[in-house]
Structure formats: C-alpha cells, structure tokens
Amino acid sequence: MSEPMTQSEGAGEPTRRDFLYIATGMAGVVGAGSFAWPFIDQMRPDASTLALASIDVDVGNLEPGMSLTVKWRGKPVFIRNRTEEEVAEAQEVPIAELKDPIARNANVDGTAEATDLARSAGEGLENWIVMIGSCTHLGCVPLGQAGEFGGWFCPCHGSHYDTAGRIRKGPAPENLPVPPFAFTSDTVITIG
The missing domain is CATH 2.102.10.10 (Rieske [2Fe-2S] iron-sulphur domain)
Structure with a gap:
C-alpha cells in the first residue's frame, strides 16, 4: 500500500523535495554551461581575423x-x-x-x-x-x-x-x- 499524501502534496503546493530537485537541476545546468563555454568560445574568429x-x-x-x-x-x-x-x-x-x-x-x-x-x-x-x-x-x-x-x-x-x-x-x-x-x-x- 502506498504512503498517504500530506495535505500540501495533495494541494499541489511545492515541497522541500521539489525545491531540492529544482536546485540540483539548476546547479547541473550552470556546471555544464561553465564546462562547455571554453569550447564554444574557441570557435569565434580571433582578433587578427x-x-x-x-x-x-x-x-x-x-x-x-x-x-x-x-x-x-x-x-x-x-x-x-x-x-x-x-x-x-x-x-x-x-x-x-x-x-x-x-x-x-x-x-x-x-x-x-x-x-x-x-x-x-x-x-x-x-x-x-x-x-x-x-x-x-x-x-x-x-x-x-x-x-x-x-x-x-x-x-x-x-x-x-x-x-x-x-x-x-x-x-x-x-x-x-x-x-x-x-x-x-x-x-x-x-x-x-
């Protein structure tokens, strides 16, 4: 049998777990962006060009x-x-x-x-x-x-x-x- 839902979960309000999922996802996006930026930046033409x-x-x-x-x-x-x-x-x-x-x-x-x-x-x-x-x-x-x-x-x-x-x-x-x-x-x- 499944666990009973709390009142806030049933009403659709965000929980602490929802916040942790969103915060973790955003940290991953920022980390991936900072990792990828040097590779993207190197494709721009250099100053001599x-x-x-x-x-x-x-x-x-x-x-x-x-x-x-x-x-x-x-x-x-x-x-x-x-x-x-x-x-x-x-x-x-x-x-x-x-x-x-x-x-x-x-x-x-x-x-x-x-x-x-x-x-x-x-x-x-x-x-x-x-x-x-x-x-x-x-x-x-x-x-x-x-x-x-x-x-x-x-x-x-x-x-x-x-x-x-x-x-x-x-x-x-x-x-x-x-x-x-x-x-x-x-x-x-x-x-x-």
Whole structure:
C-alpha cells in the first residue's frame, strides 16, 4: 500500500523535495554551461581575423595590363587593371555562351547577369576587376593571364576563365566571386 499524501502534496503546493530537485537541476545546468563555454568560445574568429574584415589596397602603380594579388580573410584576391583590348574582348561575349550566367558580384544584385560591366568595378571603371582568386571547382589558385580566354587558368583540373573572371571551360561550376569592394579614392580600393 502506498504512503498517504500530506495535505500540501495533495494541494499541489511545492515541497522541500521539489525545491531540492529544482536546485540540483539548476546547479547541473550552470556546471555544464561553465564546462562547455571554453569550447564554444574557441570557435569565434580571433582578433587578427576580425582586423582583416576590410583592407585598403593602393593600386596607384598598376598600369593597364598589370595585376596584383592581395590576401583578404585568408584568401587570395586578384586585382587587375585590364587593357582596353581585354575589356572590349570581355564585353563582346554573349551571355548565352557563358557556363555561369550569374555575375557573382557582392556589389550588385544577386540575380544580375554576368556582363562585363556587372563583373567590373562599375561604370567608368570597367578596366578594374577584383575577384577572389580561388577556383570554384576545388579551391585551387588559378594562374593569371593564362588559358584559352586570356584570363585565368587553373592547371589542377583545367578550368579556363576569361578576362572578366567568368568560367568558360572546364569543371568549375561558377564564375570567380567578386568580394564587396569600393574605390575610396582614385588610387585606393577598400575590400570588405
């Protein structure tokens, strides 16, 4: 036979036992949280990564036809001052011939077509192109001014990009992405 319930147990009022259960449970939660916090905290980016959230690059010495590679957020970024011929060649490519018709430019609408203008620094600055230099196939770093289309060539698996960084041939599925950037003066680009 079971023990008779006291009046406070029958009325639904908390007992000393209920208090001990709740206090023990809360102590366990606090203990688990203090044990887990160092593991959670170590997943945050360190100060050096946060410091590189944006970088300024002086491109004043880049003549037409010259390139510069900088590091931003641990990735190579290609900056190229294209020649008039390279710009004209990229502008002549019909969108229908492109393997990836999306611009992949963080500075324009996400659905923008991969025209040369949508891949460049914009109106009046069409000669400037800034791209993350990681092949969209497996992340290799393509070689500049190489390949069948005079842009970038990834020798690892044979992806060919044109002078606007658009994938034209090979296994890469997408154009080289354009990071957020802006000219903050005539000769300085801020990336990020």
